[in-house]
Amino acid sequence: MKRFVGFIKKEFYHIFRDRRSLFILFGMPIAQIMLFGFAITNEINNVDIAILDHSKDVTTQEIINKIASSKYFSIKQLIQNEAEIEAVFKKGKVKAVLIFEKDFSKNLTKENNATIQIITDATDPNTANTISNYTNSILQKYQQEINKNIKIPYQIIPKTRMVYNPELKSVFMFVPGVMTIILMLVSAMMTSISITREKELGTMEILLVSPLKPFQVIVGKVVPYIFLSVINAIVIVLLSIFIFKMPVQGSLFLLGIESILFIITSLSLGILISTVSATQQTAMMISLMGLMLPTILLSGFIFPISSMPLPLQVISNIIPAKWFIIILKGIMLKGVGLTFIWKETLILAGMTLFFIVLSIKKYKIRLE
Template sequence: MKRFIGFVQKEFYHIFRDRRSLFILFGMPVAQIMLFGFAITNEINNVDIAILDRSQDASTKEIISKISSSEYFSILQHIKEEAEIEEVFKKGRVKAVLYFEKEFSKKLIKQHTAKVQIVTDATDPNVANTISNYINSILSHYQEEQNRAITQDYQIIPQSRMVYNAELKSVYMFVPGVMTVILMLVSAMMTSISITREKELGTMEILLVSPLNPVQVIIGKVFPYIFLSIINAAAIVILSIFVFHVPVKGSLFLLGLESVLFIVTSLALGILISTISATQQTAMMISLMGLMLPVILLSGFIFPISSMPVPLQVISNIVPAKWFIIIVKGIMLKGVGIHIVWKETLVLLGMTLLFIGLSVRKYKIRLE
């Protein structure tokens, strides 16, 4: 036990005396959550749009006033010709153009159908999609009001409602993802680097020629990172609750347990990486390329898994982060308990045992 404490103490010296690892450990989580929370966002607010109104009648005026009074849009300019549409997009400020056809009001009353075209700047497809959805919903609102006045039978009005994130706040979606990325980064990359550092500096040679057995060395190396990762996870949750007002609907205790499980999964991966890489640089490259990219791209963090090609959907199953994100979203946003996420938990547990088994088998008690 004394040996273990001595070893862990040494690890903490390493961590606290190395500014780079300190920054990764504590600067990154805060920086990332702030970045994703404030800067990288899919929400729309005061988007500049332009209007091309060919009818200039009561209906279009009412629709335009509804749009301009919403907090989502502000009307930057009115244009006269279709040819001007491209021009305003090229200037860059206008993200959408609303194009009402001629005799809008008349057509609406007589033929019960009138056309309005929503032209969006799809250089950022997510934003374009959101804008068009928002405008659609304003239009359907208007339609609903009109229909009430003229009482037509059997009108089916589709109504979509966003649940769990009714306000479409993107920070709700990012918190589970950022938490996953950070825990993976801290746990896997930092442990693999700290173990390979011993190899690179030759101290592993001395540790091997000592009564410490491999399990003691590994647990000693990993323990500080378990501890620091838990602090990080807690910091992220606290930041999301108090800065971004993300609700935690489920049990905080369960969230904590699942996070510890995922931390152990990542640490096991880190150990596995360290057994196959000889230098810190290799360990870092493998961690970044082999772990971070799948975590960001294939876990459902940024791109929904359901919209991926089938082969990628299959591959996403072996990314531990995918399962953790499902669990975190479930607990934080939907408030579900273990009876819902037990399957994902079991998958994660199985992966963890597999990684630990593999790294124990691959760990060398000698230099070759």
């Protein structure tokens, strides 16, 4: 019995000495519950909207103030005419435009009704529906306030129009997200495991002392995954077009170039993971827990980033998938060109360069 107790004590000592095991045991559950608790929500908060006020009277200003004072919306822009609406949506930040008709206050008092048009970006159908419902709720509350002492009640009539996805097909939201996750899986995780396998078996050092330069060895390891990931991207796009009837409004050539850029970004991230992982198991754990969960939760794939707490919104900026999903939705659903997605493209290119430089530095330190 004493030997058995001694064996148990030894196992405890091993666990407590291994910081990685402790992190997996205690750190991962805490991180996951925090992510799931704060990121998964059907509510919206601080969603950017634009206002087109044709009337510019006291009543419209009161309604605008009501909307601005709610926690749900943030008025990003005041536009002057309908021609600006499409450009505002294509930039990607504004999720809805509220249009007040001309002589709004006059129509409300004389005819007892006035119209507000709510135009939402339906590339994310769930968010579009929620925005419409929240706006209607604010308008109904305002109506109740102004109709307290009026015999013939005033009626504000909201008219909702969804753009880019008028039928609210959920597949339009899921295809870009699934494409991003699959490319991340094949590129980052498989690359990190492939290189870590060589290190674990002791063959990486043999490769690096061969006539090939270290950089050539690394490139040779990742090129097959570029090829496989490109095939995956083509298959996903073809399935989405012919099976799910998803439109590609923009340039297929630009879509291909952006997909290759994201694949290279993911591959460089996989190489970086391999530099800090001694075993395949560790690389797999980092890829799944440290990469896949943030990709799903913090990329805007399912849950709107603007509704998350500020710290998570800041963290989401270092998730490559966030920027690629914006690019995909822009090209496929909005038909935008490089003029509207150049910032996201530069961010992905910058991340790729950073990961590659850091990986090369790590490999030199580890293997020299």
